[in-house]
Every structure is written in C-alpha cells, then in structure tokens.
Amino acid sequence: MSAFGQVVRNEARLVRRQPTNMIGSIGLPVVLMIIFGELPSFRQHISVLGGVPLFDTYVPIIMVLGLTMLTLLGLPSPLVSYRELGILRRLSTTPVPPSWLLAAQVVVQLCIALAGLAIVNIASVAAFGAPVPKSPGGLALSCLLAIGGLFALGLLIAALAPTANSVNAIGRLTLIPLLFFAGLWLPRPLMPAVLLDISNYTPLGAAVEAIQGSVQTGFPPATPLLVLAGYTLVFAYLARRFFRWE
Amino acid sequence: MATLESPVAVALMEAPAAAGHRPAVEVAHLRKTYGTLVAVDDVSFTVAEGEIFGILGPNGAGKTTAIECAIGLRRPDAGTIRLLGLDPHADPHQVHEIVGVQLQSGALPAKLRVGEILEEYRSFYRDPADVDELLDVLGLAAKRGDYYRSLSGGQRQRLSIALALIGRPRIAVLDEMTTGLDPQARRDTWELIEQIRDRGVTIVLVTHFMEEAERLCDRVALIDHGRVVALDTPARLATQARGGKSVRFLPSAPFEDRLLTGLPEVSRVEREGQHVLVTGTGELVNAVILALHTAGVTARDVQLDSSNLEDAFVKLTGKNLHTEGVLA
Numbered sequence: 392m393s394a395f396g397q398v399v400r401n402e403a404r405l406v407r408r409q410p411t412n413m414i415g416s417i418g419l420p421v422v423l424m425i426i427f428g429e430l431p432s433f434r435q436h437i438s439v440l441g442g443v444p445l446f447d448t449y450v451p452i453i454m455v456l457g458l459t460m461l462t463l464l465g466l467p468s469p470l471v472s473y474r475e476l477g478i479l480r481r482l483s484t485t486p487v488p489p490s491w492l493l494a495a496q497v498v499v500q501l502c503i504a505l506a507g508l509a510i511v512n513i514a515s516v517a518a519f520g521a522p523v524p525k526s527p528g529g530l531a532l533s534c535l536l537a538i539g540g541l542f543a544l545g546l547l548i549a550a551l552a553p554t555a556n557s558v559n560a561i562g563r564l565t566l567i568p569l570l571f572f573a574g575l576w577l578p579r580p581l582m583p584a585v586l587l588d589i590s591n592y593t594p595l596g597a598a599v600e601a602i603q604g605s606v607q608t609g610f611p612p613a614t615p616l617l618v619l620a621g622y623t624l625v626f627a628y629l630a631r632r633f634f635r636w637e
Numbered sequence: 638m639a640t641l642e643s644p645v646a647v648a649l650m651e652a653p654a655a656a657g658h659r660p661a662v663e664v665a666h667l668r669k670t671y672g673t674l675v676a677v678d679d680v681s682f683t684v685a686e687g688e689i690f691g692i693l694g695p696n697g698a699g700k701t702t703a704i705e706c707a708i709g710l711r712r713p714d715a716g717t718i719r720l721l722g723l724d725p726h727a728d729p730h731q732v733h734e735i736v737g738v739q740l741q742s743g744a745l746p747a748k749l750r751v752g753e754i755l756e757e758y759r760s761f762y763r764d765p766a767d768v769d770e771l772l773d774v775l776g777l778a779a780k781r782g783d784y785y786r787s788l789s790g791g792q793r794q795r796l797s798i799a800l801a802l803i804g805r806p807r808i809a810v811l812d813e814m815t816t817g818l819d820p821q822a823r824r825d826t827w828e829l830i831e832q833i834r835d836r837g838v839t840i841v842l843v844t845h846f847m848e849e850a851e852r853l854c855d856r857v858a859l860i861d862h863g864r865v866v867a868l869d870t871p872a873r874l875a876t877q878a879r880g881g882k883s884v885r886f887l888p889s890a891p892f893e894d895r896l897l898t899g900l901p902e903v904s905r906v907e908r909e910g911q912h913v914l915v916t917g918t919g920e921l922v923n924a925v926i927l928a929l930h931t932a933g934v935t936a937r938d939v940q941l942d943s944s945n946l947e948d949a950f951v952k953l954t955g956k957n958l959h960t961e962g963v964l965a
Contacts, residue, residue: 400757480740481740485762
C-alpha cells in the first residue's frame with residue numbers, strides 16, 4: 392500500500408476506535424430524524440411553512456447539524472492533539488510531510504460526512520415520506536459546498552486552537568450561533584426578516600437554504616451557493632495562513 | 638533481549654556501503670537565537686562515519702536546539718550543516734531518507750497498535766527495515782498487537798527508537814533515548830546501539846547520562862551556554878578534569894615529598910594521613926612506583942584516579958548534571 396494509503400488507513404482505524412465524534416455526526420442526526428419522523432405534529436402540512444410539513448423543513452437542518460458536529464469537533468480534535476503530542480513534529484523528520492496527516496484526516500472525515508448526509512437524505516425519503524429532491528444535482532452541489540465551507544472552518548479551528556481541550560470549547564461556542572441561524576430552534580421560514588437576512592449570509596443558513604431549495608423547488612439560487620463558496624475560500628485561506636505544525 | 642545476537646538482527650542493521658572519507662555530520666559555527674535569547678551561540682563539530690558521538694550538557698545549554706537545526710527541523714541564523722554532504726535545509730527529502738530521528742517526548746496515538754504504527758512509518762521509506770525483525774531486536778515482538786497506550790514508558794521509548802531505525806538510516810539521531818528506562822532496559826539499549834553502529838550507522842546521542850556517554854560514545858561534545866566547551870574522548874576529558882591523573886597509596890616506609898615532586902610526571906604530592914596522593918600526567922604510576930622502589934619504599938594499597946566524565950563536566954560547566962540536567 393502507498394504511504395498515503397497507510398496514513399489514511401491508520402486515521403480511519405483511530406476514528407473507528409474512538410467513535411464519539413462519529414456518533415455525534417451520524418448517530419445524533421439519525422436519532423433526531425426518527426424522533427421528528429414519528430411525531431404526528433411534524434407530519435402536518437403547515438401553511439406558514441409554505442404548506443411543507445415541519446419534518447421536511449427539518450431534514451436539511453438535521454443534515455447540516457451532523458455535518459457541523461463532525462467538522463467543528465471531529466476534524467480539528469485529532470489534528471490539534473497530533474500537534475500537542477509531537478506527532479506532526481515526528482513526521483517532519485521523515486520523508487513524509489506532516490501535511491499528509493491533515494490530508495488523511497480530511498479524507499476520512501469526508502467519507503463520514505458523505506455517509507451521514509446520504510443516510511439522512513435517503514432514510515427521510517424512504518422511511519418518513521419526505522419528497523424526492525427536485526434537483527439531485529443541485530442537492531449534491533449544495534452538500535459539497537456546505538462540506539467545503541465547514542471543513543475549511545474546522546481546519547481554521549485546528550489552526551487556532553492551542554490544545555485538544557480548547558477545540559471542544561471553541562467548537563461548541565461556534566456551533567450554537569451557527570445552528571441557530573440554520574434554524575435548529577426556529578426554522579428559517581419562521582424567522583423575522585432581520586434574522587433571516589443574517590441567516591442567509593451565515594454558512595449554515597446558506598447551506599440549509601441551498602439544500603431546501605434543491606429538495607423543494609429545483610436547482611438552488613446562486614446566492615447561497617456563492618456564500619458557501621466564499622466561506623470555503625476565506626476559511627481555507629485563514630487556516631493555511633495560521634496553521635502551526637508544532 | 639535474547640535476540641540481539643541473532644543473524645536476523647545483523648541483517649536488519651546492514652547499512653548501505655560507506656561513502657568514502659566524507660564525514661557523516663559536519664556542523665560549523667551554528668547559531669540560533671529566539672529574539673534576544675541566544676539558544677545556540679557558536680557550535681561546531683564533525684562526526685565521522687560509524688562513530689557514536691555524544692552531546693552532553695545541562696538543560697538550556699542548547700543541545701536540543703543544535704540538534705534540531707542539524708536535522709533540518711529548525712533553520713539556524715548562521716552556520717553550515719552537512720549530513721553526508723547534504724544540506725538538510727536545501728535537500729530535506731533526501732536527508733529525511735538517510736537520517737533517522739528520535740525526538741525527546743514525542744508521543745503517538747493512544748489507540749494505534751505497535752505493528753500498525755511501524756507499518757505506517759515503514760511505508761514512508763524507499764528501503765525500510767522489516768517490522769518483525771525490528772520488533773525482535775527491540776524486544777517488542779510480543780507487543781506488536783498492543784495499543785500504544787498500554788505500553789510502559791520503556792516500551793514507548795523503544796518503539797520511538799524503532800521508528801528512528803525503520804527507514805534503515807545512515808545516521809541515527811537519538812535525543813535522550815534511555816530517559817525513563819530501567820537500568821536493564823538501558824543496558825539492552827546500549828548494546829543495541831553498539832550493534833547498529835557496528836553495521837556502519839553513525840550515531841549522534843544527546844544525553845545527560847554520564848555512564849551512557851562513557852560507555853557508548855567514541856567522542857563527546859560538552860555544550861554549555863550554546864557553545865562547545867570541550868570535545869574529546871570520554872577518557873581524555875576525564876583526565877583533563879583532574880588536571881591529570883592521580884594515584885593514591887600507602888608507603889611501606891616514610892619518604893620525603895622531594896623524592897616524587899622532582900619527577901617530570903608529578904605535579905603535586907599530598908598527604909592524607911598515612912596515605913599519599915600524587916597527581917600528575919603521562920606514565921605517572923610507573924614513574925612513582927619506580928622512584929619509590931629506588932628509595933627502597935614499596936607502595937601498598939594502590940588506588941588509581943577515579944575521576945570520570947562527570948568530574949570533567951562539573952569542572953567545565955560549574956554545574957552538576959544530575960541536579961540541573963535531569964530535573965527542571
């Protein structure tokens with residue numbers, strides 16, 4: 392197996408053996424989906440939501456919730472602890488650069504992210520009667536851009552967090568406002584105009600808007616896609632700028 | 638470590654053919670500062686191929702910084718570094734292929750198994766050692782399937798050494814390799830290091846164990862305040878520390894100090910009760926015994942110089958290695 396393959400393999404083993412973050416990012420959304428799917432009130436068509444059942448409104452929110460848990464906690468934690476433990480430094484003394492470990496983490500977490508998004512999406516349609524996405528291509532693009540923006544944010548946290556413990560603190564603090572604007576506590580159609588305007592320009596607000604649009608109406612509008620692309624570029628630039636290898 | 642002598646171990650450590658008379662390590666006028674702090678002031682040394690070279694010094698002396706510059710982890714402010722002719726800052730990839738490094742206090746992921754870690758690092762090199770053989774040599778064969786977190790301190794240390802050797806390096810740089818090992822494991826590690834050297838691998842050891850430096854090193858550089866204060870074989874450094882050699886004995890009959898102070902080899906004669914302590918240089922013991930014999934005196938209870946590298950260290954740096962080098 393190639394050297395990069397070996398690095399990815401061991402990173403995958405570590406994720407499997409310490410599944411806390413994987414449970415948070417796949418298990419939690421699935422559990423929420425099942426609960427919401429079983430609540431009769433979530434199945435009624437609600438006029439204020441444009442005649443869409445509350446459950447359908449929540450599917451994109453649940454999708455980005457899992458993705459956010461993964462990228463704000465699961466992605467940066469191992470990278471920061473590798474820096475803390477001197478593993479990145481040890482790697483600098485070998486022919487393989489420490490950036491490979493970062494790349495391997497991205498590969499492994501990307502697989503988990505895609506699996507989580509796919510499970511919630513497919514199960515919500517198959518088991519709970521959510522509509523089949525009107526624009527599968529738009530949905531895929533929306534998901535990829537959401538992954539891009541959030542992964543870049545996760546790497547920025549990995550760049551800035553001094554210790555593995557601080558990743559948790561920073562991740563959780565970032566999580567709450569992001570999820571608020573995603574509509575976790577107050578779905579976007581119910582938000583006052585001011586909040587909705589802000590939500591449109593937050594990473595998760597834009598992600599929910601793009602995913603919701605792809606499912607309910609068709610190819611999503613350009614604005615949320617551009618917002619996500621912009622966050623990806625800015626966060627990735629900052630992460631690269633501030634990342635310390637030791 | 639019963640497997641140390643096995644042909645397997647021998648085959649494992651076979652180094653590529655020696656490359657002429659070029660030194661393995663050349664460090665000249667190395668300097669590294671952090672703001673106003675001068676970590677390394679001016680350090681120069683050369684290590685021959687196949688040599689075990691020790692770097693000794695108290696904490697904060699600049700040993701580790703000097704080593705980190707030498708292997709390319711840090712960029713020095715001034716000075717030149719060549720490892721088998723290669724500049725680690727110009728050719729990092731080639732240098733990493735031929736230089737194995739064990740850094741101080743480097744941990745590994747808790748939930749990876751010993752074998753998995755070694756297989757991963759093995760894949761980084763073009764011509765690596767065999768994992769099973771290396772585990773055998775380091776006495777970790779039984780631990781292959783164990784998680785890193787379940788290893789004892791000594792086992793972790795040996796795994797760290799194994800990672801420095803997995804690429805079959807031409808030069809191995811080991812920083813405090815036996816810290817945290819029990820005395821038996823330490824002696825086993827020394828034996829291993831000698832075996833690796835016998836296969837032509839050049840070894841640079843950073844250590845604060847005097848016994849380790851005396852036992853293993855062909856030459857030692859004492860570093861203090863970012864400078865090399867002495868560089869020689871451990872035996873000669875020890876001799877210099879006393880200002881020469883000394884011999885202590887009980888004379889069979891009284892004699893005048895003049896009998897010995899007149900000898901060219903003798904620099905000082907002291908009386909310690911019934912005993913006589915003579916300090917000097919060259920063939921001191923022969924000269925003293927012969928002079929006494931001529932005067933009809935026999936030397937009994939003869940004790941030779943017991944000064945060692947530690948005395949040299951204390952004398953040259955004014956510090957005690959075991960209080961300031963180990964702790965803090």
